[in-house]
Amino acid sequence: MQWLWLVAALPLAGALALGVVGGLMPRRAAAAIGCASVGLSWLVSIFVAVAFIRTHPAGGAFQQTLFRWLDAGALHVRMGFYLDSLSVVMMCVVAFVAFLIHLYSVGFMARDADYSLFFCYMNLFVGSMLVLVLADNLLSLYLGWEGVGLCSYLLIGFWYRDRANGVAAQKAFIVTRVGDASLAVGLFLIFWHVGSLDIQQAARAAAWGFGRDHALATIAALLLVGGAVGKSAQLPLQTWLPDAMAGPTPVSALIHAATMVTAGVYLIARTHALFALSPAAMLVVAIIGAATACYAGFSALAQRDIKRVLAYSTISQIGFMFLALGVGAWAAALFHFVTHAFFKALLFLSAGIVVQALDEERDIYRMGGLWRRLPWASWSFLIGACSLAALPLVTAGFYSKDAILRAAYSAPQGATALWAAGLLAALLTGVYIFRVFFLVFLGTPQSEVTRLPGALMKTAVAVLSLLALVGGFVGMPRALGGFSPLVHFLGQALGGLAAGAGGAMLLVISSVVSLAGISLGYLFFMRLAGLSPAVSRSAAFRVLDRFLLFGWGFDWLYDHAFVRPYTAIAKVNRGDFVDAFYLGAAWLAGMANRALSATESGRVRNYATALLLGAVVMVVILIWLK
Amino acid sequence: MTSIANVPTTAILVVALVLLMLGALGVMIRRDLLYVLMSLEIMFNGAGLAFVVGAAKWQQADGQVMVLLILVAAAAEVGVGLSLVLRLYHRLKTVDADKVSTLRG
DSSP states (O other): OTTHHHHHHHHHHHHHHHHHHGGGSOHHHHHHHHHHHHHHHHHHHHHHHHHHHHHOOGGGOEEEEEEEEEEETTEEEEEEEEEOHHHHHHHHHHHHHHHHHHHHHHHHTTTOSSHHHHHHHHHHHHHHHHHHHHBSBHHHHHHHHHHHHHHHHHHHTSSTTSHHHHHHHHHHHHHHHHHHHHHHHHHHHHHHHHSOOBHHHHHHHHHHHSTTOHHHHHHHHHHHHHHHHHHTTOTTSTTHHHHGGGSOHHHHHIIIIISTTHHHHHHHHHTHHHHHTOHHHHHHHHHHHHHHHHHHHHHHHHOOBHHHHHHHHHHHHHHHHHHHHHTTOHHHHHHHHHHHHHHHHHHHHHHHHHHHHTTSOOBGGGOOOOTTTOHHHHHHHHHHHHHHTTOTTTSHHHHHHHHHHHHHHTOSSSHHHHHHHHHHHHHHHHHHHHHHHHHHHSSOOOSOOOOOOOHHHHHHHHHHHHHHHHGGGGSOOGGGTOOOHHHHHHHHHHOSOOOOOOOHHHHHHHHHHHHHHHHHHHIIIIISSSSOHHHHTSHHHHHHHHHHHTGGGHHHHHIIIIIHHHHHHHHHTTTOTTHHHHHHHHHHHHHHHHHHHHHOOOOHHHHHHHHHHHHHHHHHHHHHHO | OOOGGGSOHHHHHHHHHHHHHHHHHHHHHOOBHHHHHHHHHHHHHHHHHHHHHHHHHHTOSHHHHHHHHHHHHHHHHHHHHHHHHHHHHHHHSOOBTTTOOTTOO
């Protein structure tokens, strides 16, 4: 387990090497370094995980301190890694999915310029996420958190020659910054009140430190939620994620599956001791999750861009995880994170194949009939869609989503409403994802396939397809035998396993709902080939369609509420009135300079006159003083 | 017989002041450097006259000595000043003080 630091260090070293000398390398070498650093990191993480499980370190955790980072007054921060069952799971999944995405990128970016730069950013992205996941104190976690934000900016705007991509990158950066500011204030509050930024110490201290002081615990928890909401693209800071689709598809897969958006889920799971003190904050998390899951589900129904559908589906699935966190089912949230990482990466990678095959066409209404022509992408997308829609029994997504719905059903607060919202979102999931599937892969062909996936791309989607099917068998509900090693393993770190209602009835209900969603998708978009013209041409339907297409007008609202007033103020203040003071001082000095240099006329007569006047004045003063 | 002792001190001081002022006016308004030097001489003489009056009034030799010093200083000043004016004329072909203003800021 002494090798733990290598897990995060390897991708960072890869990024450093590629960043410094990447431009001089041949493309093959850049790809090899980019993949090898993450691949080795994954191998080390497996090695460390096996060692962790076999040795059972005392207290269920292994801690490694690398070096002292900061010593300032009462603040002592050490750069250290903390390994418990939560970080073991996160670490392995992040490194593994990232490795597959890197392999896929070798083929996907093969014709792109800035090849080594791409892998440099990707490695830095994975390295930052691993620092975030493994950090033993909140400041190191924040370091990884900001690193992830930076890399998302760099990668979303990777094709920076198109202005829209740059705008999307800035939007992602600025919107998540709102959350980051909230997180930073939360960290200050925790340090101020608890006196330590070490996560475990803070958690222990919070239990008695905040014990009677519930208001502060709630405020601290809500500030952390603010950060998590920004990074995980939940209401009301979700607007950046659909626009983040401007980046290359492997980047979207990485952001959605392994890094970035799951950071918020991890943050709440990591600080769950604090949340356990505050039922109010938990309820807020649950409501945000349930509302976001439904909101994004509805929005995904109307999207025309295949990647935007997937983006909204990520928002929706992260909403499920927040719902689980909010009802205290920490392990269920992490379980869904694992399965989601598999099937969402799979969906993005197969969508990437489709988009590339059709020459960067992203509009699902201009696709169709790809089933025979792109078999790899079709099968993998179908498997991913089934897993996302939670097709009962055979897919991974079913088990994790069922665990969340069961937890919501037995939630301490607002159980029925949360459960119903979860079911609604699950129903919508089936409809929107199979809408995409039927429109893109079945129906009549509309365009030529110009590019087929390479061997590495096929390998990556094949491995992910397998995992999207069988990845859920490590968390069976009790009604199906209760074989759930993953959930028990996570319980070691997260404690207080929410048992959830074990009834088979809930299982049947969630199965029926997911099947109903898929059937509705089939009915609307395959059998009827869209809605009847009378409905789809009506004004009300069009308004609704546009409303959903633009994500319920959040962008419009923020644009009018924040962006425009801000730019208007900036325009009014173009001269910068604060600067007026400094400019005024400069102007005054300039005027004095001009006045004084005018006296240096170079004329002897003037000097003599001045001399005489001075003498007269001196004499007058002397007389007067007498 | 009128001697200098019979003339009131104040009258002579007024003459000295007038001489000084005339010289100062000349320095201020004449542009020809030779006239400026001459005006300076007048100013010296004004100051010297004041010293002489003081010496006569208080019967002290110091004032007389000071006048001698002034005469010597004036001679030296004229020597330096005239040679400067000559050099100036050689270089710039003018003795107009206002045209010699290349040191203006």
